[in-house]
Amino acid sequence: MNKKIGFIGTGNMGSAMIGGLISRGTVKAEAILVSDRNGDSLSGAETRWPGISCSTDNSSTVKGADIIILAVKPHIYKAVIEEIAPLVDESKIIVTIAAGVTISQAETMFGKDVKIVRTMPNTPALVGEGVTAYCCNSHVSESEEREIIPVLESFGIVEKIGEEYFHSVIAVSGSSPAYVFLFIEAMADAAVLQGLPRAQAYRMASQAVLGAAKMVRETGTHPGELKDAVCSPGGTTIEAVRTLEKGAFRSTVIEAMNNCALKSKEMTKG
Numbered sequence: 001m002n003k004k005i006g007f008i009g010t011g012n013m014g015s016a017m018i019g020g021l022i023s024r025g026t027v028k029a030e031a032i033l034v035s036d037r038n039g040d041s042l043s044g045a046e047t048r049w050p051g052i053s054c055s056t057d058n059s060s061t062v063k064g065a066d067i068i069i070l071a072v073k074p075h076i077y078k079a080v081i082e083e084i085a086p087l088v089d090e091s092k093i094i095v096t097i098a099a100g101v102t103i104s105q106a107e108t109m110f111g112k113d114v115k116i117v118r119t120m121p122n123t124p125a126l127v128g129e130g131v132t133a134y135c136c137n138s139h140v141s142e143s144e145e146r147e148i149i150p151v152l153e154s155f156g157i158v159e160k161i162g163e164e165y166f167h168s169v170i171a172v173s174g175s176s177p178a179y180v181f182l183f184i185e186a187m188a189d190a191a192v193l194q195g196l197p198r199a200q201a202y203r204m205a206s207q208a209v210l211g212a213a214k215m216v217r218e219t220g221t222h223p224g225e226l227k228d229a230v231c232s233p234g235g236t237t238i239e240a241v242r243t244l245e246k247g248a249f250r251s252t253v254i255e256a257m258n259n260c261a262l263k264s265k266e267m268t269k270g
């Protein structure tokens with residue numbers, strides 16, 4: 001693709017997305033422009049991805065890019081949008097990634113007609129295994145949407161959703177890598193408790209999660225049936241399942257995700 005992609009903010013999510021774009025080869029490093037207020041974040045990005053253009057000046061990113069990804073925290077959105085709005089015209093597409101910032105709120109911050117694609121990515125974008133949900137405002141044409149999809153596909157799978165589903169999507173994919181990392185860490189801790197070396201414990205726990213996820217994706221078999229196939233009658237696994245259920249494992253996950261979605265709703269109200 002011959003578009004230039006700009007990032008305002010190169011923190012956790014911005015760098016995961018830059019890493020995904022470069023490793024997928026969607027654009028060359030020279031087609032990526034980034035700006036950040038924090039010099040350390042910028043020098044980290046420059047070292048990691050030689051060839052990208054780095055600046056502390058957001059306006060140079062906006063001027064040079066066709067697609068501009070706003071990768072700053074939600075409470076910084078208003079200030080950044082007001083700063084860049086005079087430089088954004090109909091030739092540019094704005095991609096938002098902030099939790100709780102709606103298209104209509106972003107439009108109001110711009111104060112004029114701007115092409116906006118609202119997305120919810122997640123950090124596995126770094127390794128091309130992310131989930132990115134998106135929806136567009138009415139100023140984005142079908143051909144512009146077709147141009148944006150390959151950019152989002154650099155991060156992993158892409159799901160078009162109605163904007164009303166963003167709260168649920170934050171819970172199920174935007175935030176969920178954190179719960180999975182907790183789970184992997186806990187499994188590795190248990191293995192270490194039983195004497196396994198830490199590095200091997202992480203390799204095995206993470207591969208078990210990866211393999212189980214792939215089975216769900218690739219076999220299409222119900223997760224409950226896959227679980228049943230691991231639980232031998234009177235065996236070891238059912239003991240572990242019994243203990244997890246005693247600790248309200250599934251209910252805890254459901255409540256956690258419900259609270260995550262509620263927090264997203266609260267953030268939207270400001």
Ligand SMILES: NC(=O)C1=CN([C@@H]2O[C@H](COP(=O)(O)OP(=O)(O)OC[C@H]3O[C@@H](n4cnc5c(N)ncnc54)[C@H](O)[C@@H]3O)[C@@H](O)[C@H]2O)C=CC1
Pocket residue numbers: 008009010011012013014035036037038041058070071072073074076079080097098099120121122123174175
């Ligand atoms: N971290 C995650 O897993 C996910 C984050 N998001 C969204 O991504 C956005 C960024 O989050 P993180 O990357 O986690 O935050 P972060 O704090 O790691 O990165 C934000 C970056 O923005 C920079 N920044 C602050 N003010 C700036 C300004 N005025 N101009 C230019 N750069 C500025 C900071 O120096 C920092 O490097 C948030 O809106 C969040 O809701 C969405 C999905 C997942």
Ligand SMILES: O=C(O)[C@@H]1CCC=N1
Pocket residue numbers: 099170174175
């Ligand atoms: O925790 C947050 O608010 C952001 C949004 C989704 C993941 N991290």
